[in-house]
Amino acid sequence: MIHKKYIDVAVPLPLDQTFVYEMPARLEELWTPGMRVLVPFGRKRLTGYLLGDHPDKPGFKTREILELLDDHPLFPENQIPFFEWIAQYYIHPLGEVIKTALPGGLDRRDVSCAFMTEKGERALGSGEAGPDEARVMEQFKAREGIRLTRLSRSEIGPSVLSLVRKMEKKGWIEISAILKKENVRAKQEKYILCSNTEPDPSVRMSKKRREILNIVAESGEISLTGLRAKIPTAPKLIRPLEQAGLIKIELRRVFRDPLGDPVEPDVPPELTREQALVLEKVEADRDKGFIPYVLAGVTGSGKTEVYMRLAARAVEQGKTAIVLVPEIALISQTERRFRARFGERIAVIHSMLSPGERLDQWRKICLGSVSIVIGARSAIFSPFENIGIIIVDEEHDSSYKQETGLRYNARDLALVRGKMNGCPVVLGSATPSVQSFQNAEAGRFVRLNLESRVNSNPLPEIKLVDLKKYKDFRGSERIITPELAKEIRACLEKGNQALIFLNRRGFATFPACNDCGTPLSCRFCDVTLTFHKGASHYKCHLCGFIQKIPAVCPECGKPEIRDFGFGTEKIEDMLKAMFPDARLARMDQDSTARKGSALKLLKKIRNRTVDIIVGTQMLAKGHDFPSITLVGVVCADLSLNLPDFRAGERTFQLLAQVAGRAGRGREPGKVIMQTYTPDHFIIEASKRQDFVEFFNNEAPFRKALEYPPFSRMIQLKISGKDPKKVQAHARTVAGVLNRLLQSGSKENEIRIMGPIEAAIPRISDRYRWQILVKGGSATRINHLVRQMKEDPGIKPVKDVRINVDVDPYSLM
Ligand code: ADP
Ligand code: ZN
Secondary structure, three states: OOOOEEEEEEOOOOOOOOEEEEEOHHHOOOOOOOOEEEEEEOOEEEEEEEEEEOOOOOOOOOOEOOEEOOOOOOOOHHHHHHHHHHHHHOOOOHHHHHHHHOOOOOOOEEEEEEEEOHHHHHHHHHOOOOHHHHHHHHHHHHOOOEEHHHHHOOOOOOOHHHHHHHHHHOOOEEEEEEEOOOOOOOOEEEEEEEOOOOOOOOOOOOHHHHHHHHHHHHHOEEEHHHHHHHOOOHHHHHHHHHHOOOEEEEEEEOOOOOOOOOOOOOOOOOOOHHHHHHHHHHHHOHHHOOOEEEEEEOOOOOHHHHHHHHHHHHHHOOOEEEEEOOHHHHHHHHHHHHHHHHHHHEEEEOOOOOHHHHHHHHHHHHOOOOOEEEEOHHHHHOOOOOEEEEEEOOOOOHHHEOOOOOOOEHHHHHHHHHHHHOOOEEEEEOOOOHHHHHHHHOOOOEEEEEOOOHHHOOOOEEEEEEHHHHOOOOHHHHOOOHHHHHHHHHHHHOOOEEEEEOOOOOOEOEEEEOOOOOEOEOOOOOOEOEEEOOOOEEEOOOOOOEEEOOOOOOOOOOOOEEEEOOOHHHHHHHHHHHOOOOOEEEEOOOOOOOOOHHHHHHHHHHOOOOOEEEEOHHHHOOOOOOOEEEEEEOOOOOOOOOOOOOHHHHHHHHHHHHHOOOOOOOOOOEEEEEEOOOOOHHHHHHHOOOHHHHHHHHHHHHHHOOOOOOOEEEEEEEEEOOHHHHHHHHHHHHHHHHHHHHHOHHHHHOEEEEEEEEEEEEEOOEEEEEEEEEEOOHHHHHHHHHHHHHOOOOOOOOOEEEEEEEOOOOOO
């Protein structure tokens, strides 16, 4: 009997199981877990992920895998339990989890194409085909096969697909699945090598060719790009040299370098006493495996230096390090600092890389040619086998939470992965999250402190300005108060830089009819549009809908839209008028939409070619600009009153972070914080940059209302195009949850809240309802939601989606 081998495969489909396939003998020697395979699935072919041996012969008929898609695994086998944990905890299919983890663009999937048959051609020629059928077939004259999705967009309209099916039955058309080409390939480069064989006299040896031979002989081998830099016409000249056996040309895989500027190597500074103490403490625990640390270090206390030393130690022990950083801080400086210290030993992962660059970085990690990864949230999936430490910088940052698809939190996953790998995890921040700090208070995390700035620079002095005093002032004085203006002037006179912060972009944020007062709203979302003066249009910040100017009132039709409310663009305008000689720049999502523009702006600030920088939270995070001495906060309470239990926490973090941008160089910094609620505890705590004070005020409130970290939550987001169906389905889901809750006796500490309509009831023309499942145990609420999903009472409703958000970050 022939010995057969069975393997487990995860496929990226919304299915809660893995599948068993047979491994054909021809591939037997080649496969390892972590590779992608092409498998038959129903009538299609799919990319799956090879998980490992399936130990026994399954009791059903299995199919063979068709192809092995990799020659090297994309992740190590010991990462599979981590993926399985994620799938379980976030209630998300395993194949989709792995797909999210891997760099994008790798997927191979079938596309259905239609071809015309000979019979079809005859039908077209003889006039047997009706007018619509003829119109469809006409399209095949120009091209061989046409994707069905393309056809449906043709002039015939949505009925084209049923028409095509009918024509398929008549034998006029054939539909077959062909493989879409892989989008992304590893980059290859030609290398020219010296060859030993005797020269062939038949090749004409021009001066240029001789030169090429000399260069190749001298260097032994050289890339074509390198050669072309010396002799621009080289690509045309080398082929005959190869044919004559003078050189060899090889295709080799190369790594694209995502870096622009060259980085000078640095010399590690002498540690401050506090930094040294922190490192000693972690070092002392070295053999204890997983330990979670909270590194609370004020802004400018030198946390990055600590991270670099910790990473270096892991590497010295022959292990690897993962360093997570919020994206914007990453591109501005963290990458540069790590690059200066570790050179080629790091890989970098963030969304500004092209798919090809990402793939290259990923392969470098897989092949073990780097030992440190620094990256944004998705870097937590880095395919390292032997992790020595995981570091999460600015651990409180909301960018660690992914808000679509697999809604994971990379900060939380860092802890899970650290535990599985038995390595320490360091969560660093100047403003630790309530969750992490509570864990430290409860003794679950070890606290590490950096209480003073490097070089003992003082923290900036913060002054509050009560905006109520200015509410009757006219024009820009209501917004840039005389007190703030005076400080800006003083700052400019000294030749320093000022940062003006407002967390709202655009020019006018509340356009409304001057006559009847009706606001100008998005056609697809329940929010008002924002006026963008530079782009001359109104834009929806949720769905991107754009309305050209001039706009008319949607209610009374009068063309008198007045632009109330203000964003960064208007602040920039005002400052231009007030300080005509100052050089201004603005940094927000609008001004940095193009690739590379954020980097350019940050460089301008660093090179001091701007005097005043206006910006949103992009500017508040993690940057180290020594010549900023003044920070102005235009309106500190903007995000304070949002209907979200974390509104206070977020506001505190943002204010403390933005204040921390001031006074990082030699000169002491100053912060002017304008606010309508100077007595609010959050404003007071941020004035003192005292997160312990903030925490002590915030924690009792969270506890009383049973909000995290004193409870666990899963939010179910129900949405769809038909408001009645959405509401009805939300009711059904809540009904099933309540029924399950009553039948299981242990679950009675769980509470189901809702369904309620979401705070923004409609986004992108989808109506939104929510249900909140709250309880003391993550496992129990997870179990309940799983039970609900499998309950026969939940029947799929067309066009209505249920998204599961475990540990939701924002409840809106
Ligand atoms: P944080 O991340 O805590 O806000 P940074 O890591 O940005 O602080 O450090 C602030 C500045 O201090 C940086 O310019 C950094 O190069 C410098 N620095 C850090 N550690 C030392 C040290 N031990 N000696 C001298 N300079 C240091
Ligand atoms: Zn919209």
